[in-house]
Amino acid sequence: MAWWEGFDEIRLLIAADTAETGNDVGQLLSLRHPKSGNSMCCLLVNGVLQELNWFKQSYTSWFLGDYVAEDGGLYSATPVDPVFILLPIFEEARMKKGDDPGKFRLVDEIIFVEGYPRYQKLLSIAENCMQAVCEIKVGVSQGSQFSSRKAKGGSK
Structure with a gap:
C-alpha cells in the first residue's frame, strides 16, 4: 500500500522549520484576522504562530514521490x-x-x-x-x- 492510499485529498504545505526546539506537532487554529475581523487559519508549531495561505494557479500539479497532486494548489505557512x-x-x-x-x-x-x-x-x-x-x-x-x-x- 502506498503512503497516499486511503486519503481523500493530498495537500502540500510549505512551512518554517521549527524542529530545533520542539516535537513538530502542529495545531490548526481558527483566529480572527486583525484587520478584517474575518476568520483566518493559523498553524501553531512549537510556540511559533504561522499564518496559512492557499495558493492555486491554473494548469499545475505537484509530484510527491509516486503520487501526483493534480490540482497544483499549495498551502504556505509563514511565521507571524x-x-x-x-x-x-x-x-x-x-x-x-x-x-x-x-x-x-x-x-x-x-x-x-x-x-x-x-x-x-x-x-x-x-x-x-x-x-x-x-x-x-x-x-x-x-x-x-x-x-x-x-x-x-x-x-x-
Whole structure:
C-alpha cells in the first residue's frame, strides 16, 4: 500500500522549520484576522504562530514521490508576530470609553474571544506579547490593560 492510499485529498504545505526546539506537532487554529475581523487559519508549531495561505494557479500539479497532486494548489505557512494577531483583542479587552483609559483585565479574560475558542491555545504567547503593548498591574492577581503609548513604541 502506498503512503497516499486511503486519503481523500493530498495537500502540500510549505512551512518554517521549527524542529530545533520542539516535537513538530502542529495545531490548526481558527483566529480572527486583525484587520478584517474575518476568520483566518493559523498553524501553531512549537510556540511559533504561522499564518496559512492557499495558493492555486491554473494548469499545475505537484509530484510527491509516486503520487501526483493534480490540482497544483499549495498551502504556505509563514511565521507571524503574534502581537499583530493579538493587538485588536488587547484593544477590545480594555473596554475604553471616551477619556476613560479602560480596565485592567486578567489574561484569561482577555484571551477569551467569542466564537474563537482556539485563542486559548495562545495563552502563553499572549502573556509574552502583553509585556510589549500593555500596562501590567501587579496585585493579588496580575491585570493587564492595552497601552496605545507602548504599542506605538513610547517609553515604558
